[in-house]
Amino acid sequence: MSADTNLDIAALDKAHALHPWTHFESFSRDGALVIERGDGCSLWDSDGREYLDAVGGLWCTNIGLGRREMADAIAAQAEKLAFCNTFVDMTNGPAALLSAKLAELAPGDLNHVHFTTGGSTAIDSAYRMVAYYQSCAGRTDKTHVIARNSSYHGSTFATISIGKRAGDKMPEFDYKTDGIHHISAPDCYRAISDRSEAEFCDDLVAEFEAKIEEVGPDKVGGFFAEPIQASGGVVVPPEGYLKRMAEVCRKHDILFIADEVVTGFGRLGHWFASWDEFGVQPDIICCAKGLSSGYQPIGATIFSDQIWDAMQGDRWYASGFTYAGHPVACAAALKNIEIIERENLLHHAAQVGRYFEERLSVLEALPLAGDVRGRKLMMCVESVADKVTKALLPDHLDVGKRISDAAEARGLMVRPMGHLNVMSPPLVITQSQVDFVAETLEHAIVEVTDQLV
Numbered sequence: 001m002s003a004d005t006n007l008d009i010a011a012l013d014k015a016h017a018l019h020p021w022t023h024f025e026s027f028s029r030d031g032a033l034v035i036e037r038g039d040g041c042s043l044w045d046s047d048g049r050e051y052l053d054a055v056g057g058l059w060c061t062n063i064g065l066g067r068r069e070m071a072d073a074i075a076a077q078a079e080k081l082a083f084c085n086t087f088v089d090m091t092n093g094p095a096a097l098l099s100a101k102l103a104e105l106a107p108g109d110l111n112h113v114h115f116t117t118g119g120s121t122a123i124d125s126a127y128r129m130v131a132y133y134q135s136c137a138g139r140t141d142k143t144h145v146i147a148r149n150s151s152y153h154g155s156t157f158a159t160i161s162i163g164k165r166a167g168d169k170m171p172e173f174d175y176k177t178d179g180i181h182h183i184s185a186p187d188c189y190r191a192i193s194d195r196s197e198a199e200f201c202d203d204l205v206a207e208f209e210a211k212i213e214e215v216g217p218d219k220v221g222g223f224f225a226e227p228i229q230a231s232g233g234v235v236v237p238p239e240g241y242l243k244r245m246a247e248v249c250r251k252h253d254i255l256f257i258a259d260e261v262v263t264g265f266g267r268l269g270h271w272f273a274s275w276d277e278f279g280v281q282p283d284i285i286c287c288a289k290g291l292s293s294g295y296q297p298i299g300a301t302i303f304s305d306q307i308w309d310a311m312q313g314d315r316w317y318a319s320g321f322t323y324a325g326h327p328v329a330c331a332a333a334l335k336n337i338e339i340i341e342r343e344n345l346l347h348h349a350a351q352v353g354r355y356f357e358e359r360l361s362v363l364e365a366l367p368l369a370g371d372v373r374g375r376k377l378m379m380c381v382e383s384v385a386d387k388v389t390k391a392l393l394p395d396h397l398d399v400g401k402r403i404s405d406a407a408e409a410r411g412l413m414v415r416p417m418g419h420l421n422v423m424s425p426p427l428v429i430t431q432s433q434v435d436f437v438a439e440t441l442e443h444a445i446v447e448v449t450d451q452l453v
């Protein structure tokens with residue numbers, strides 16, 4: 001049997017691979033789509049069919065696929081030094097250069113970097129850093145953290161516990177519940193009811209303050225927030241919300257941890273969205289995905305002078321990963337950042353992102369589209385049975401999957417998540433590709449609407 005025929009790849013995968021977030025019955029029926037090649041925003045499957053990937057891999061292929069320059073940088077580093085651990089007191093050129101570059105790009109005094117292997121391990125590291133820093137600062141009881149409903153912060157034991165998306169918590173798995181608390185998502189579509197946006201914001205901030213009082217201000221050490229909740233449904237917070245949450249954190253010596261795994265590296269037209277989009281100076285930023293545009297697995301926990309200074313002294317920091325500061329991954333991230341700078345992709349993402357918002361907003365006229373929301377290159381369509389009551393269609397209709405299947409048949413990939421269809425295309429997407437996404441998605445939604453009536 002030859003392992004490089006398309007048929008064999010699908011069959012081998014079906015026989016041996018357990019995919020992340022898979023559904024056993026549908027996987028055993030349908031198997032996996034085998035993707036063979038990528039270039040820019042396009043993917044080709046094993047039958048040679050082309051798709052425009054409006055998912056951007058998984059919120060991550062920011063500079064687009066198929067860049068020779070990236071392949072060359074990765075190959076050159078692999079040849080020169082494929083691995084060097086960064087434990088205790090050893091380092092390598094790409095890791096040191098990348099930490100300096102991230103300190104330059106991150107807002108304020110976020111001048112220190114702890115490298116990880118991806119987004120989950122960056123959040124997991126920040127979670128540990130909360131208790132460690134607070135203890136170093138003499139606040140030994142501040143080990144509890146607060147996060148929001150509808151958040152996704154990763155899939156390690158700690159990070160899946162910090163997140164709280166419907167459907168992520170399986171009864172068969174154990175989760176950490178002590179010391180992790182949740183408050184409402186800033187969901188202007190589902191949770192606002194008859195309040196104004198300003199009243200909704202007041203209530204969310206009041207709920208945060210009440211939760212801190214309930215747990216104890218001397219016990220809460222950190223607050224985790226994605227600037228825009230990504231996998232929880234592209235939830236854009238009300239005006240001023242993040243700033244006011246950060247002020248509450250300051251008042252109580254609570255670290256504000258911005259999960260910029262999705263929003264970092266250009267998705268909203270900035271290196272980081274916390275400061276440039278929302279005017280918030282976090283104590284810690286966690287990033288991954290767009291840091292290397294998916295060319296290599298890498299993440300980073302970027303933290304402040306204040307945390308760094310407090311940690312100094314005769315003590316160990318017993319946390320880290322074999323592949324932290326991996327020279328090949330760091331070389332890929334450096335080249336990725338160089339490309340974003342040279343091609344002015346932040347500016348392009350902001351411009352084309354506004355156009356993306358505008359073109360998709362037209363879909364709101366469709367009877368099935370309850371809400372079209374998001375910002376710039378982070379967008380989503382929420383399907384409903386009734387636009388007035390916002391009632392959802394029954395789960396068994398699997399509306400998001402039906403829409404994404406109909407789009408896929410027309411050469412467009414959009415990500416289904418329950419009744420949502422989510423989009424996060426590469427930053428290099430053009431206006432005419434945006435037109436294709438909007439038109440194709442409209443056709444797909446109309447087709448599914450016709451099937452359902």
Ligand code: PLP
Binds near residue numbers: 118119155230288
């Ligand atoms: N944080 C956010 C906001 C994410 O969207 C994700 C993944 O989608 C993660 C963390 C986890 O990142 P990774 O899958 O690289 O571990």
